[in-house]
Amino acid sequence: MKLSHLLSIRHSLASRISMWVVLYVVVTLFISAYVGNYFVLKIVREIEENGILYTIGVQRVSLVLTVLFSMTLVVLTYFLRRIIHRLIAPLTTFTQAVDEVAHGNLQAKLPEMHSKDEIQRLHHSFSTMQRSLARQMEELKQVNEAKGRMEGELKVAREIQLSMLPKTYSSAADSRLDIYGSLTPAREVGGDLYDFFVRDGKLFFCIGDVSGKGVPSALVMATTLSQFRIVASHMDDVKNIVTYINRITCEGNETYMFVTFFVGMLDLSTGKLHYCDAGHNKPFIVSDSITELPAKTCLPLGVSDDTTYLIHEYDMPDSAMLFLYTDGLTEAMNGQHELFGRQRLTDNLKADVSCDTQIEQMTQAVHEFVGEASQSDDLTMLAIRYIKP
Amino acid sequence: MNTEIYKLGEELDSFNYQEVQDGILAILEKGCSAVLDMTACNYVSSTGLRVLLYTKKMAASKGLKLYLVGVSAEVKDIMDVTGFDGFFDTFDTVEECLQQIQ
Structure with missing residues (x-):
């Protein structure tokens, strides 16, 4: 299997995160531009109509912007967690299958892998090891059977010799x-x-x-x-x-x-x-x-x-x-x-x-x-x- | 006559007899007589004696010889008790051996 074309988790993670961050920054800027603009205008009108102090007005603007920023940060965190989870999930299913093999079931089937990175490489190495191990266990079984036969024959030979x-x-x-x-x-x-x-x-x-x-x-x-x-x-x-x-x-x-x-x-x-x-x-x-x-x-x-x-x-x-x-x-x-x-x-x-x-x-x-x-x-x-x- | 020296370790028994036998036979294959340096050896088992017997016969079949050098008192005792007293060509030192056979 050709492994040279596989990407690296590091690269795919980095590119996905940077993509989302850029998207986030752009969206946030637009939202804050329009929404912020609306609120600032509203506050400026209030200042003009009701004579609210300038500083209070600025405070209100800052409050609005902070709330907006925190909300978008929560959204960003949610999306970032989803990205990481999606990358790690195949590893979790893979680990479960490996555990089964480790506990003696050499015939356990490894889950199909769709990721195109180190996880695929790991999957490949592991299934090679699994096949090699199964083969060695079979050889060992045959050697032990031959040894048992030999020991039986030697026992008879001993009786013949001593007689x-x-x-x-x-x-x-x-x-x-x-x-x-x-x-x-x-x-x-x-x-x-x-x-x-x-x-x-x-x-x-x-x-x-x-x-x-x-x-x-x-x-x-x-x-x-x-x-x-x-x-x-x-x-x-x-x-x-x-x-x-x-x-x-x-x-x-x-x-x-x-x-x-x-x-x-x-x-x-x-x-x-x-x-x-x-x-x-x-x-x-x-x-x-x-x-x-x-x-x-x-x-x-x-x-x-x-x-x-x-x-x-x-x-x-x-x-x-x-x-x-x-x-x-x-x-x-x-x-x-x-x-x-x-x-x-x-x-x-x-x-x-x-x-x-x-x-x-x-x-x-x-x-x-x-x-x-x-x-x-x-x-x-x-x-x-x-x-x- | 062409000779080559093979040095034995401390023991010659059923654990290392095969490599010693192969080593001596390799010398004989080259058409050289084998000089066995036994100065470090203080024990030879019956399997070891068999190697000496075998390589001596192999040498004879090729018109070559096997010489034992520096046989210790313990090994000489083992050989005498088993009746091999005087069976092998032995010398005290490598120099003496090489001198005598020229």
């Missing part, structure tokens, strides 16, 4: 073992993983952490977990297991996600543990004392397909508990940006509690420490107690 993890292996089924695992993702789905199973008198277990968080890490977590299950189901040698899984992870790894991984095999008749640390936190052994399992840390899975992995051996003491965790435990942060840390972790490790109790107590300690702050990383723990037969 992939084994929970416990009670000592009732096998008196040589007490195992408990727990994983709490920071978001709906996460990148931490753990697994354990017994085959041919040997316990195979692992714990790991995919770089990053959320859906991408969850996808890599799922494939790594299933690879471990498949590979450890028919390979006994820990070195072969980890080397093979590493090669699979490197294949088609276009986004270069890597997985810190700890894998172990415990011979249940001898208590001998074979293990490999591929970039992961070293587990703790809890018995008479609390010590870290000695290991040379190798590269995580997915970094290089020709990584040579080092395997270590350890004789598990009777009734000792192996405590594995991911850095979501040591790096749990509270409101003051302090980390839970290794010291608090070892302080909370007890030698004489069952595996599920140990993990529940540790989880409790972390929650108390973190307080109101939100969980920043997946919290994962696996506790294994070996009882020599």
Whole structure:
């Protein structure tokens, strides 16, 4: 719409007022000329006929002129008020419509404008804003709907992920073992993983952490977990297991996600543990004392397909508990940006509690420490107690 | 060999990893090896490590290199714990790095 031709209220007001003032002055002059003339003549005759004093006569003339002037002033004021009201009236109706829009009715119709000045400009700007606002509200509604769908899908994905993890292996089924695992993702789905199973008198277990968080890490977590299950189901040698899984992870790894991984095999008749640390936190052994399992840390899975992995051996003491965790435990942060840390972790490790109790107590300690702050990383723990037969 | 320096800030994590990755890749695109000045950096998350891994592999695929300079004790610790000890080419100062690679 062409706005350049619109006049200005100031100009139209000024021109209308000046027009009326000029008209007023002219009319007043004429009226006062004729009427005043009539009265002056009348008074002069009275002075001549009745000998009324000159000064009284002049007073009467002045009185007449003053009355005349005041009456015309009243008329002028009336007309001026009418002019201003006529200019402002469209603004009043406009304000009412704007109020309606402000109270949420974006579809409210603005009144038709006939003035050709700033008010027209205001009307134009406002209706543009109204249309733009309606469009944005519609877009927002669609975004919120998509977000709701996404959240629903993530909830299902979380259930799937958590059901992939084994929970416990009670000592009732096998008196040589007490195992408990727990994983709490920071978001709906996460990148931490753990697994354990017994085959041919040997316990195979692992714990790991995919770089990053959320859906991408969850996808890599799922494939790594299933690879471990498949590979450890028919390979006994820990070195072969980890080397093979590493090669699979490197294949088609276009986004270069890597997985810190700890894998172990415990011979249940001898208590001998074979293990490999591929970039992961070293587990703790809890018995008479609390010590870290000695290991040379190798590269995580997915970094290089020709990584040579080092395997270590350890004789598990009777009734000792192996405590594995991911850095979501040591790096749990509270409101003051302090980390839970290794010291608090070892302080909370007890030698004489069952595996599920140990993990529940540790989880409790972390929650108390973190307080109101939100969980920043997946919290994962696996506790294994070996009882020599 | 042509090199260009990219300076890191205090942290390399999931908030700024994309711009750092883009910055280093831009250097590699020009055919220059990248020298990463990490003297100001005191924290690298796993996402940050992934960026270093990715850009190193990208460099290798183009016949170029990625060098890390001024790695602090904290960051070195993070890398060692994750098994990246000795994986990256590191130097103490930019001068030493440029000298060595000529």
